[in-house]
Amino acid sequence: MSAKKLELESMSLDDLWSLHEEISGILSDRIKAEKQELEKRLAALGGGAASLADSSASRLSQTGKPRRKYPRVLPKYRNPQTSETWSGRGKRPRWLVAAMKSGKRIEEFRIGDAGSKLRQRA
Structure with a gap:
């Protein structure tokens, strides 16, 4: 010490x-x-x-108005094993890329028409 x-x-x-x-x-x-x-x-x-x-x-758009908030995007695709979802926007998630490489089609992961019914009401 x-x-x-x-x-x-x-x-x-x-x-x-x-x-x-x-x-x-x-x-x-x-x-x-x-x-x-x-x-x-x-x-x-x-x-x-x-x-x-x-x-x-920086939070203002170029016109000087504040950016509007975008509505929440509902998921369009679901991983059946882990229940992970993807809205269909942006980069494809790893689980979807791996499934497509193994021969599956993207339509197989599409969530039912529940999302489109909600959008029709709005």
Whole structure:
């Protein structure tokens, strides 16, 4: 063991607590100073508040309107072994690719007409 660790272990609880509070205060002050320095550097680079506005603007479309929420897409295909589903959008899932390589057709995994009935009501 090092000498510093022995010194800490021999200190009273009150002394350790006051040391902890002192260290916490110093750390807090240094973190605040570091943050202020980084904000100054960011402002000097031309970022500042403009960069915060840019991050919220990324959620807006190019016309300036907020992006609309798309409706939930119902699954069209189901893996009969694990009940995993796929909506038919995006990359084909591994289970479907493997099944198709083994000679099955994609129509064999199609979920019944329940989804199309729901869409007709909407």
